Amino acid sequence: MKQTAEHEITVRIRTQYPQEDWAALVSDALNSRSVDGKGRIVDVSSSKPTESMEQNVIHWAQERGIFDKATLETQFEKLEEEVGEIQLALTDDNHEGLVDGIGDASVVLTILAHMCGVTFDQCRQHAWQEIKDRKGKMVDGVFVKE
Numbered sequence: 001m002k003q004t005a006e007h008e009i010t011v012r013i014r015t016q017y018p019q020e021d022w023a024a025l026v027s028d029a030l031n032s033r034s035v036d037g038k039g040r041i042v043d044v045s046s047s048k049p050t051e052s053m054e055q056n057v058i059h060w061a062q063e064r065g066i067f068d069k070a071t072l073e074t075q076f077e078k079l080e081e082e083v084g085e086i087q088l089a090l091t092d093d094n095h096e097g098l099v100d101g102i103g104d105a106s107v108v109l110t111i112l113a114h115m116c117g118v119t120f121d122q123c124r125q126h127a128w129q130e131i132k133d134r135k136g137k138m139v140d141g142v143f144v145k146e
Contacts, residue, residue, distance in 0.1 A: 054110055054119060054120055057111065058111070058114050061111045067111075067114070070111075072112065072115060072116070075108060075115060076112070079108045079109065079112065082101055082104040082105040083101075083105060085100070085101040086098060086101035086102060086105065088101075089101050106120070109123070134146075
């Protein structure tokens with residue numbers, strides 16, 4: 001069995017992103033295998049991690065008092081409103097409206113997930129685990145599971 005030892009490391013981060021995003025940045029960097037021969041991270045993507053967008057939405061909602069005043073029911077009503085906008089954009093063949101509606105719905109879902117004590121990404125991962133091996137067929141343009 002390989003012996004392991006505990007080591008303390010110091011991480012210096014130079015970034016334009018807020019402090020709450022640092023853990024995700026370091027995690028992404030370590031997972032990217034962008035390490036030189038001395039174990040130093042040498043190339044980190046400049047794009048923000050997905051988690052930071054979720055944090056941005058949560059911070060935005062906190063600043064506006066949504067978590068203090070909204071309920072799960074009112075957030076669901078807001079989601080229905082955004083889905084209605086998606087439907088209208090589809091009816092009008094409005095691509096920009098469709099992108100906006102999907103984005104708005106994802107913001108509401110992110111807030112709703114946070115109110116339920118989970119992240120939007122955890123919800124998507126849960127759904128993926130349920131459907132990834134699902135079998136079924138297309139019926140009238142809709143996938144119907146077996």
